[in-house]
Amino acid sequence: MSTSTPGTADDTAIRDVFRxxxxxxxxxxxxxxxxxxAPDATVLLPGTRLAGRAQIxxxxxxxxxxxxxxxxxxxDVRTVRLVTPDVALVHTVSATLGPDQSEPAPGQREAVTWVLARHAGEWLVEAYHSSPAAG
Known part of the structure; x- marks a missing residue:
């Protein structure tokens, strides 16, 4: 397992998924x-589970x-770690901003864990799990 080096092809491609x-x-x-x-991805949010690209x-x-x-x-992508050459674990601090917001309000940020896998050369989200971020 290794931390992805910023600027490498994989790191850039993974960050492009977020963009x-x-x-x-x-x-x-x-x-x-x-x-x-991914077609069979899973999204876990507080109180909600979404199964598959169609439901998402x-x-x-x-x-x-x-x-x-x-x-x-x-x-805010904090870490990108390649678990295998085709599987990445990504941690972000994320937020949903309202139409008039430029920055997240206190308590609005979420700690998110993402699992991405390479499918036919393309990185796709396999799993997403968020929870309120500390402080």
Whole structure:
């Protein structure tokens, strides 16, 4: 196991997953957002479990049309660790910002663990788990 070196092809490709998902979120595009997830990915949020790209896409499309309309998602990638050449463990501090927010409010940040795997040369999210970040 090794920590990914910033600027390497894998590190850049993994961080591009977050950029693409962030762009899709800002556009309110549930299908484009879910495209960054593996077909059988799992998302765990407090009180919610989503199973598979189809459910993730449908749930996010509905949320973008309602509660998440006009929001954006930000991620501070803290670590990228290659568990194998085709599996990465990523830790971020993330937040969902309202339309008028430029920075997360106190208590708004989440600690997130992501598992990404390479599928036919493309990095996709296999698992996502978030919880409130400490302080």
């Amino acid at each position: 693409a998902a962030t762009d899709a979120w800002a556009a309110g595009d549930g299908a484009a957002f879910a495209a960054r997830y 896409g449908a749930t996010m499309s509905a949320a973008f049309a309602d509660a998440l309309r006009g929001t954006r998602r930000v991620h």
